[in-house]
Amino acid sequence: MRRRSDEAAAHRRLAAPLSRLATSPALRRTLVQVAVAAVLGGLLVAAFLDVRSNMEARGIPTGFGFLDDPAGFDINQSLIAYSATSTYGRAFLVGLLNTCLVAAIGLVLSTLLGFLVGIARLSPNMLLRGLASAYVEGLRNVPLLLQLLFWYNAVLRPLPPPSEALLLPFGSALTNRGLYLPAPIAAQSLAPVALAALLGMGVAFVLFRRMRGRHGPAQGVRVAVIALALVLPPVLATAAFGWPVTFERPELGRFNYAGGLRLTPELVALVMGLSLYTAAFIAEVVRAGLEAVPRGQSEAAAALGLDASRTYRFVLIPQAMRLIVPLLTSQYLNLVKNSSLAVFVGYPDLVQVFAGTVLNQTGAAVQVVLVTMAVYLAISLVASAAMNLYNRRVALVER
Amino acid sequence: MLRLAALEWFPIRWNRKPALHLGLVTISRREVVSASLAIALALAVLLSCGAASAATLDQVKDRGHLVCGSNLGLAGFGLQDDHGAWAGLDIDFCRAVAAAIFGDASKARFLPLSSKDRFTALQSGEIDLLARNTTWTLSREAGQGFLFAAITYFDGQGFLVRKKQNLDSALDLAGASICVQQGTTTELNLADFFRANNMKYEPVVFATADEAVRAYEASRCDAYTTDASGLYVEQRKLAEPDAHVVLPEIISKEPLGPVVRQGDDQWFNLVRWVAFALLDAEELGVTSKNVDDKARSEVPDVRRLLGFEGNFGEALGLGSDWAYRIVKLVGNYGEIFDRNLGEGSNLKIKRGINALWSKGGLHYAPPVR
Numbered sequence: 221m222r223r224r225s226d227e228a229a230a231h232r233r234l235a236a237p238l239s240r241l242a243t244s245p246a247l248r249r250t251l252v253q254v255a256v257a258a259v260l261g262g263l264l265v266a267a268f269l270d271v272r273s274n275m276e277a278r279g280i281p282t283g284f285g286f287l288d289d290p291a292g293f294d295i296n297q298s299l300i301a302y303s304a305t306s307t308y309g310r311a312f313l314v315g316l317l318n319t320c321l322v323a324a325i326g327l328v329l330s331t332l333l334g335f336l337v338g339i340a341r342l343s344p345n346m347l348l349r350g351l352a353s354a355y356v357e358g359l360r361n362v363p364l365l366l367q368l369l370f371w372y373n374a375v376l377r378p379l380p381p382p383s384e385a386l387l388l389p390f391g392s393a394l395t396n397r398g399l400y401l402p403a404p405i406a407a408q409s410l411a412p413v414a415l416a417a418l419l420g421m422g423v424a425f426v427l428f429r430r431m432r433g434r435h436g437p438a439q440g441v442r443v444a445v446i447a448l449a450l451v452l453p454p455v456l457a458t459a460a461f462g463w464p465v466t467f468e469r470p471e472l473g474r475f476n477y478a479g480g481l482r483l484t485p486e487l488v489a490l491v492m493g494l495s496l497y498t499a500a501f502i503a504e505v506v507r508a509g510l511e512a513v514p515r516g517q518s519e520a521a522a523a524l525g526l527d528a529s530r531t532y533r534f535v536l537i538p539q540a541m542r543l544i545v546p547l548l549t550s551q552y553l554n555l556v557k558n559s560s561l562a563v564f565v566g567y568p569d570l571v572q573v574f575a576g577t578v579l580n581q582t583g584a585a586v587q588v589v590l591v592t593m594a595v596y597l598a599i600s601l602v603a604s605a606a607m608n609l610y611n612r613r614v615a616l617v618e619r
Numbered sequence: 620m621l622r623l624a625a626l627e628w629f630p631i632r633w634n635r636k637p638a639l640h641l642g643l644v645t646i647s648r649r650e651v652v653s654a655s656l657a658i659a660l661a662l663a664v665l666l667s668c669g670a671a672s673a674a675t676l677d678q679v680k681d682r683g684h685l686v687c688g689s690n691l692g693l694a695g696f697g698l699q700d701d702h703g704a705w706a707g708l709d710i711d712f713c714r715a716v717a718a719a720i721f722g723d724a725s726k727a728r729f730l731p732l733s734s735k736d737r738f739t740a741l742q743s744g745e746i747d748l749l750a751r752n753t754t755w756t757l758s759r760e761a762g763q764g765f766l767f768a769a770i771t772y773f774d775g776q777g778f779l780v781r782k783k784q785n786l787d788s789a790l791d792l793a794g795a796s797i798c799v800q801q802g803t804t805t806e807l808n809l810a811d812f813f814r815a816n817n818m819k820y821e822p823v824v825f826a827t828a829d830e831a832v833r834a835y836e837a838s839r840c841d842a843y844t845t846d847a848s849g850l851y852v853e854q855r856k857l858a859e860p861d862a863h864v865v866l867p868e869i870i871s872k873e874p875l876g877p878v879v880r881q882g883d884d885q886w887f888n889l890v891r892w893v894a895f896a897l898l899d900a901e902e903l904g905v906t907s908k909n910v911d912d913k914a915r916s917e918v919p920d921v922r923r924l925l926g927f928e929g930n931f932g933e934a935l936g937l938g939s940d941w942a943y944r945i946v947k948l949v950g951n952y953g954e955i956f957d958r959n960l961g962e963g964s965n966l967k968i969k970r971g972i973n974a975l976w977s978k979g980g981l982h983y984a985p986p987v988r
């Protein structure tokens with residue numbers, strides 16, 4: 221009797237996984253997933269090894285050793301120290317930073333312009349509305365590459381050569397080689413003045429919080445006190461320790477201005493083209509977001525006596541943001557990816573420098589393309605992560 | 620939990636009606652579709668990496684035409700006219716290879732490539748042969764897995780500047796902005812030249828010659844630099860060619876020639892000997908006009924070259940009349956040069972160092988024997 225039930229239990233235990241496989245779709249799906257993942261993983265490894273041995277057989281460089289070799293070419297805009305004797309790895313960094321620079325400026329400009337145009341599209345003023353629509357339709361429907369080339373020419377053509385530069389205040393000069401500005405140079409340690417300025421900001425912040433509220437002093441007094449807190453410490457520090465910055469003025473040489481800060485026409489054209497183009501899409505996103513806010517909201521705001529700008533600031537835009545932010549993210553990602561058209565206007569971005577010259581000179585096509593793709597992927601992931609965080613903040617909180 | 624893309628992304632959601640009964644296990648239709656999709660993907664990956672690398676000559680013969688990487692548009696070397704017809708020294712070289720293989724010079728097709736993309740196209744097997752004013756360097760050959768079959772044009776890098784700047788020498792270019800094309804030896808020589816002479820400059824780098832030249836013309840740059848032959852051609856295309864001048868310095872050696880992938884000796888030999896045959900034919904006075912009369916020639920070198928004696932083509936995987944076909948259908952090196960770059964063209968470039976060794980130049984081909 222006892223033995224029989226033991227047997228039955230053992231039998232049941234053996235059969236259990238099988239029957240569970242039969243009855244539980246969840247378990248089965250998991251198993252299938254794991255199996256397919258294993259097969260795909262194996263294939264990827266096999267493909268990788270195959271590509272590698274093919275490359276070796278053909279004498280194509282494998283691995284990333286080339287990044288330490290001297291680059292041998294020059295780059296005309298770099299945020300870090302770079303020369304022809306620097307390594308390919310360094311050239312990669314130069315390109316990457318140049319891409320980030322364009323992307324950062326482009327994001328800010330396109331957002332500002334996009335919001336303005338998007339709001340203008342809903343304006344009761346017919347002229348404004350018409351202009352905004354024309355802007356959006358015009359820019360969205362012309363290929364970006366053409367726009368970039370157009371702006372590059374529009375920037376280059378009318379500007380004078382360096383010998384006939386437009387001289388601007390403070391030794392600045394505008395030429396078809398770019399806008400040259402005096403560059404601030406730390407004459408001595410910036411520390412005292414910087415510390416004083418920080419101190420001032422801290423004090424200003426505390427004062428600001430203290431004076432808030434209905435019982436605080438009048439607006440004019442508040443502004444004056446805070447301005448004083450901000451300005452006084454650095455001024456005193458400067459008086460005590462001396463003026464911390466001198467300016468290096470651009471000087472005209474035989475061909476070009478040298479020294480100073482410089483905005484190249486390539487950078488300007490690229491940023492302009494990208495921002496204007498992306499702003500058209502952002503404007504549409506903003507318009508859609510605003511239109512999705514129920515009409516009752518603006519009517520309620522009007523009933524409360526809010527003027528148009530406050531209605532937008534405090535009522536419409538905060539609600540529209542929930543719809544706008546996710547769509548905005550993909551426009552930002554587009555802008556970053558589109559910045560790779562830089563090579564057509566001679567701007568040394570990541571694609572031009574790394575996937576262009578470095579790839580060509582080293583022949584390490586597979587590695588360079590993989591790294592380049594990984595970089596764009598990483599930038600995109602970081603950008604979407606940041607936007608998701610922001611989105612969580614503006615998302616509707618159910619209470 | 621591992622979630623596989625193919626399974627999750629598949630957009631169609633059928634109802635979960637069971638589709639397959641395998642004994643105990645019942646599988647829904649969606650599961651079947653997902654799994655087959657994943658398998659198809661896997662198969663595609665597997666098949667695509669098993670591409671065999673057969674001998675290039677066999678591939679070309681099977682395909683019925685030769686695919687050459689050519690220039691996007693550089694008069695004299697590789698340029699397509701309004702009717703789509705290609706002309707140039709590099710183009711004629713490819714036609715000579717096609718003539719040797721097929722007995723038909725029109726069996727060469729051309730894939731225009733930018734300086735930057737040309738090597739990747741050759742590496743990946745998109746083209747059989749790269750004939751695109753490409754400079755022979757150590758890193759391109761040993762470093763990237765290529766072989767230069769021969770030198771078809773001896774060139775060197777120079778600078779084009781505006782006359783009104785009154786420059787006498789490239790050494791006066793300190794501080795200048797210089798437009799240059801990416802992915803070229805030009806870009807490197809430029810850096811070397813300024814470094815060696817301890818001068819500063821600003822490179823403005825573009826993907827194609829067109830853009831670089833346009834920026835130079837828009838006065839974005841003080842100079843445009845490339846191979847002297849290229850300068851010659853581009854200057855002619857400017858709005859006012861006479862307002863510009865090429866500086867006297869040649870700052871580099873640019874031996875240009877056809878390139879093949881490493882690892883196929885038969886193909887390499889074939890391409891190299893097509894180049895030599897062109898030069899040998901010129902040296903022996905064999906032209907497209909007189910090649911038929913040469914059947915009566917008593918000169919052993921001529922008889923061997925044209926296949927009247929011996930069967931040298933066989934060693935190359937070709938017929939014995941391989942060189943006869945080349946000269947008959949395309950001409951010898953001198954004829955090709957003259958037609959595309961020299962007196963017979965509107966470029967009127969002198970033979971100079973591109974003359975045969977016997978005429979004071981550098982071209983010297985080994986004998987066919």
Ligand SMILES: N[C@@H](CCC(=O)N[C@@H](CS)C(=O)NCC(=O)O)C(=O)O
Nearest residue numbers: 691734753754803804827828845849
């Ligand atoms: N010989 C040099 C330069 C070859 C080269 O690409 N030259 C340019 C300037 S002449 C060219 O052919 N450009 C034509 C184009 O991109 O349309 C090299 O092999 O790197």
